[in-house]
Amino acid sequence: MGPLFKHFGLPVYHDAMLFVQMKPQPQHRTFESALAVARAPLGAGLQALAFFERAGLVKRVTPVSKESPHYASRMLVRPAIARGAMPELVGVAGENVDGWSAPTLNLNAALDQRTPGGATSLIELASDADVRQLQLSLAADPTVASVARVPARYLTAKSPSRSSSSLRKKAPVAPGGRIAAVPPSANTMWNLQKIKWNEARGLHGFKEADSIRVAVLDTGIDHQHPDLVDQIGGYTYEHPDLPGASSAQDLIGHGTHVAGTIAAAINNDLGINGVSRATIHAWKIFDDRPDLLKYSDGTAEYAYVVDPVMYLRALIDCADEGVDVINLSIGGGGRPDPTESAAFEALLANGTTIVAAMGNERRDGSPISYPAAIPGVIAVGATNLQDRVTNFSNRGNHITIAAPGDAIWSTLPTYPGQMGWRAERGPDGGWRQGKADVRETDYDAWPGTSMATPHVAGAVAHYLANGGTRNAAAVRNALAASADKVPAMGGQDFTPDFGYGRLNLEQLIVGIGQ
Structure with a gap:
């Protein structure tokens, strides 16, 4: 029979997925100074990501590094979104803030240097149609080191x-x-x-x-x-x-x-x-x-x-x-x-x-x-x-x-x-x-x-x-x-x-x- 395991004619990238790598941030001497940076206004790309999550277009965010606390794999935002405000990504991964779990793409993920080049997360979207728009927004964010389609390997x-x-x-x-x-x-x-x-x-x-x-x-x-x-x-x-x-x-x-x-x-x-x-x-x-x-x-x-x-x-x-x-x-x-x-x-x-x-x-x-x-x-x-x-x-x-x-x-x-x-x-x-x-x-x-x-x-x-x-x-x-x-x-x-x-x-x- 013909080859079963071949990749010719198959997609070269995974549908509805992006790898996002954050720029490394400086270590902080105190938790308060770290949290102050975490609560800083978001760049346009992370604002777009938060908007996508609020609209139900983000299925999952998974950190590549297993060192990220609690293996945080779902991005949730502050309850402020229920009042129509633009949400912030805050706190320490796994920390409970006002009844909500902190997101993956936060300060601690950015500080996690186990992933070569900086902290990386896999973003899975509900539809491949949304990938290009989010990719462009994240690419323009000064806190994002890179954003790329996810290559498929067979x-x-x-x-x-x-x-x-x-x-x-x-x-x-x-x-x-x-x-x-x-x-x-x-x-x-x-x-x-x-x-x-x-x-x-x-x-x-x-x-x-x-x-x-x-x-x-x-x-x-x-x-x-x-x-x-x-x-x-x-x-x-x-x-x-x-x-x-x-x-x-x-x-x-x-x-x-x-x-x-x-x-x-x-x-x-x-x-x-x-x-x-x-x-x-x-x-x-x-x-x-x-x-x-x-x-x-x-x-x-x-x-x-x-x-x-x-x-x-x-x-x-x-x-x-x-x-x-x-x-x-x-x-x-x-x-x-x-x-x-x-x-x-x-x-x-x-x-x-x-x-x-x-x-x-x-x-x-x-x-x-x-x-x-x-x-x-x-x-x-x-x-x-x-x-x-x-x-x-x-x-x-x-x-x-x-x-x-x-x-x-x-x-x-x-x-x-x-x-x-x-x-x-x-x-x-x-x-x-x-x-x-x-x-x-x-x-x-x-x-x-x-x-x-x-x-x-x-x-x-x-x-x-x-x-x-x-x-x-x-x-x-x-x-x-x-x-x-x-x-x-x-x-x-x-x-x-x-x-x-x-x-x-x-x-x-x-x-x-x-």
Whole structure:
């Protein structure tokens, strides 16, 4: 079947949403001085926001930072609005003022410096028709640092071909866990052979990457999977202040598959081998509610989309915790808003290497996909068994490297789940949820640049563990210098299909210190 997880033809921005970033305000020595500033007259933009709230046009205001007191997620204004006066946004977040809760976009939110660049809130409006007017008003407010549409981010994997399902055999319970789809013998995995995995591990003085922290920002992870349970150092999925608070389960399986390629247990007589023994820190950036996705060609499906607040909170957490590598097997056509850009700049400045998938829209003209196209990010394309670029992998001059991304065996949750649902027309002509696109359990072979990207994330973990420089630019240079110039590159050092070549883990480690 065709790709399920692609973003071509889908909206590049979320409907009826804006990110608003406030300018940082000076700290105050006393509560009274802080409150005096909070009660100062509002700028035109915040007055417009207050007017929109009074008219019932604001559904919700959610601070990106989890440090905001009480996770304030609804903006309310002073009772003065009932008397026809222009309301003020006052007080301390969560404080009760005359029986009303104080709003999110107040002094304390502006003082909250955990969000890179300044305090940011997500404003959700009742209608997309109101976005432009409010955006213009807020942009003119001197207390607002930036206001931007919210870029949509989607998964960048393809559904496994149903034609290959008949080739998957069921197996009995194996020691440590059951297996639904049977992977090949771990020592015959073609993808690991291509990147010279065994040769790298046989190098004199080779060190395991168990001390390296690799963040997987994705659909979640099966933290009890027998091939992953000992590799997980942390898992964040709870967001009690968000309307679609998610469970610990990885319903789609995408994040578990990515994590397995990076760090499934090695030589444990079960399932597959991961590229490394890095420690996985997982952040679930999807909630458990599928969205109706309408494509520009008139078709539709019910699928999962990155939650913008969960995503930005995960990036901020990664910066706070100083993770070494981030795997982002997601993409979308919308340019980053200022908060997303600031988060990436902070991560890169702190030495974190970020790898992201190029996307799977090659047949649609290889549209630019973010975050892969963000400066400083290592963008990864997908190759097949013949060392050729796959028929879905996007091309572009921002690509850094290619890695195996076709029929990649990896872990899936041990419990059932689905990658989405078909959208069907109901009697009234509207869309309704149809049959689920059920996934395998335990293990399966998936294609996608999503599957290529974790090969590079695992390789970077090895590079760092073996003495490589913890600097994103240095890592990129090392990957470029060590990549194999495959025949399909036609003798060129760089092509928009392969970047600097196909990943070679052995040469990446050999090149350290040279």
